[in-house]
Amino acid sequence: MDSKISEDQIKKAVKELGEEILLSEGMAAEKGYLQHGFTSVYEHSFSVAAYCLKLSRMLSLDVDESSLVRGALLHDYFLYDWHVPDKSHRLHGFTHPQAALRNAERDFSLNHIERNMISSHMFPLGISLPIYRESIILCISDKICATGETAASVSAGIERLGLLIAGLKSSFRISDLL
Numbered sequence: 001m002d003s004k005i006s007e008d009q010i011k012k013a014v015k016e017l018g019e020e021i022l023l024s025e026g027m028a029a030e031k032g033y034l035q036h037g038f039t040s041v042y043e044h045s046f047s048v049a050a051y052c053l054k055l056s057r058m059l060s061l062d063v064d065e066s067s068l069v070r071g072a073l074l075h076d077y078f079l080y081d082w083h084v085p086d087k088s089h090r091l092h093g094f095t096h097p098q099a100a101l102r103n104a105e106r107d108f109s110l111n112h113i114e115r116n117m118i119s120s121h122m123f124p125l126g127i128s129l130p131i132y133r134e135s136i137i138l139c140i141s142d143k144i145c146a147t148g149e150t151a152a153s154v155s156a157g158i159e160r161l162g163l164l165i166a167g168l169k170s171s172f173r174i175s176d177l178l
């Protein structure tokens with residue numbers, strides 16, 4: 001990773017380029033929905049946007065940075081809790097990009113790059129193909145961030161289990177059973 005590209009610079013750029021979206025009611029609602037493990041949809045979307053920007057700058061790719069950040073922030077703008085069983089989102093993995101696109105088109109003015117980024121981000125799942133460089137960057141970044149978030153929650157779960165077992169061992173006395 002290019003050391004000249006700092007995390008702070010990337011976060012600042014995401015906040016500037018994605019300001020309209022980040023300050024919206026829809027994104028505020030995303031803070032209440034979990035995505036992977038303990039990560040909210042809002043945190044996941046911000047991380048993905050930051051990763052997209054970092055990757056494109058690191059590789060000096062010729063991209064539309066505004067569309068890259070906005071499309072990434074909105075890629076999971078489906079606005080429901082997919083952990084709660086409901087027939088409206090039974091096939092969440094396949095259908096949520098279209099739900100996200102519908103909501104995003106309702107709440108924001110999107111360009112063709114942003115639309116394609118949202119609809120194709122689950123590629124190779126679904127029928128929409130990533131046809132822009134920005135869409136391909138999002139596909140890759142989303143999968144990398146999702147893997148990291150899931151691994152972090154599994155590792156936190158194992159750590160908690162270890163603490164629980166250690167606590168049980170230290171407090172356990174045979175006399176407790178008598």
Ligand SMILES: [Fe+2]
Pocket residue numbers: 075076096097121122
């Ligand atoms: Fe998604």
Ligand SMILES: [Fe+2]
Pocket residue numbers: 044048075076142146
């Ligand atoms: Fe995602």
